[in-house]
Amino acid sequence: MAAKKKTTAKKKAAKKPASKASARKTASKKKATTKASKKKVGSKTVTPKRPSKTTTKKKATAKAPVRKSAGKKKTAKKASKKKVPVEELPTEELWAIYRKQAARKGPKQQAKLEELRNILIERHYPLVKYIAERLLHTLPKSIELDDLTSAGLFGLMDAIRGFDLSRGIKFKTYCSTRIRGAILDQLRSQDWVPRLVRLKASRIDRALQKLTAEYGREPTHAELARSLEMDHQDLVKEIQESKARTMFSLSEKWEDDDGSVEKVEILEDKGSVDPVTELNRRDLMGFITKALTHKERFIIEQYYQYGHTMREIGEMLALTESRVCQIHSNVMSRLKGLLGQKQGSLLA
Missing domain, CATH: 1.10.1740.10 (RNA polymerase sigma factor, region 2, helix turn helix motif)
Known part of the structure; x- marks a missing residue:
């Protein structure tokens, strides 16, 4: 038993120096790795540290909102483009x-x-x-x-x-x-005038103005025909055709010192009655029918002044058409004898 205890103690003592040697080797390896990882900046040495798990998580969380903000900017740009109304586009x-x-x-x-x-x-x-x-x-x-x-x-x-x-x-x-x-x-x-007639008329007008400026007077018919290189008869025909182009508007205004007046206010109305002529005619009718009876005066006035027929006058007086015609002829024969030479103006 004592011999066995001595062998185990020797084995333990042999194992101890081996473990110490291995520990020394690992320590030297660690020192070599630390020296290689060191970086020199000027005179100082900086040793890079291994990032911990907490720092990597923080960096990941910091980068994530940057991406979201960039996405939001893109959507904002698209929305701004869509919101521009059509009226404001170029x-x-x-x-x-x-x-x-x-x-x-x-x-x-x-x-x-x-x-x-x-x-x-x-x-x-x-x-x-x-x-x-x-x-x-x-x-x-x-x-x-x-x-x-x-x-x-x-x-x-x-x-x-x-x-x-x-x-x-x-x-x-x-x-x-x-x-x-x-x-x-x-x-x-x-325009009711054909275009060809307009062109011919404008051509004649331009030639007329040109010759008037050259001669200082209105050109003769022969001079105008020579400048237009036309015969006398052709020029006369074209001038007559060009006269049909003249049209005036009644609403056209003439301006003067008193103001503007339209043509329709100045033109004579041939269908209207002249008051002076109407008064003279009434005076003459009263003078002629002065010597007539009431029935004869009524027949003359209705026939010449108001334009009624013999039948209508007979219905008014309860007489036949032949009787009204007979009274009218008797009155006219008497008036012709009284007026004599003035019968032409009377009958007119």
Whole structure:
């Protein structure tokens, strides 16, 4: 037993120095790793620390709200783009939307298309008014600005309907000619004179003004025919045809110091009765019928003054038509004898 205890004690003593040697080796390894991980910054040495689990969690939680805020900004930008009303969009973007809408079909799409068209009309309405005002200066005063503007708006609607954005032409350039053409077409439709006659008349007027400026007087017929390179008979014919183009408006106003007066207020009404002539005729009728009886005076007045027939006068007096005609002939024969030479003026 004593021998066994001695062998175990020896084994334990041999094991102890081996464990101490292994501990020394691990400590040296740790020192080597720490030295390699150290970084020199100037004269100081900085040892990087291993991030703990709490610090990694904090960084993850800090990065998450940044991503959410970036997503919110994108949605805010999209919402701001959608909230811009159509009326505030630039004209080019509005045209692009209009073309896309025109390609679609359906009642809802047509309603949106009409809304866009109305916005385009409102934006280009000042251009229509400008062109109408410029044309109004070359036209008679009887033509109103509102009529020209309404015709120009129809031209603008046709221009919007037929404009092609892909050609690279500005809409303002395209629609100006269409608006002017629509106004001129409306004026030509109201004119009863053919267009060829208008052109001939304007040609003669230009030649007449040119020769008047050159000679300082009105040119003769031969000089006018020579400048127009026409025969005498052809020039006479064209002048006669051009006279049919003259038309005047009764609503045209003449301005003077007292104010503006319309032509309709100055023109003579041939159907009206002249008060002086009417008084003279009544005085003459009273003088002629002075020597007649009541029945004879009544027949003459009703027949010549009021225009009744013999039958109507007979119904008024309870007489036959033949009897009224007989009384009338007797009165006229007596008056002719009394007046003598004045019977022509009396019967007139």
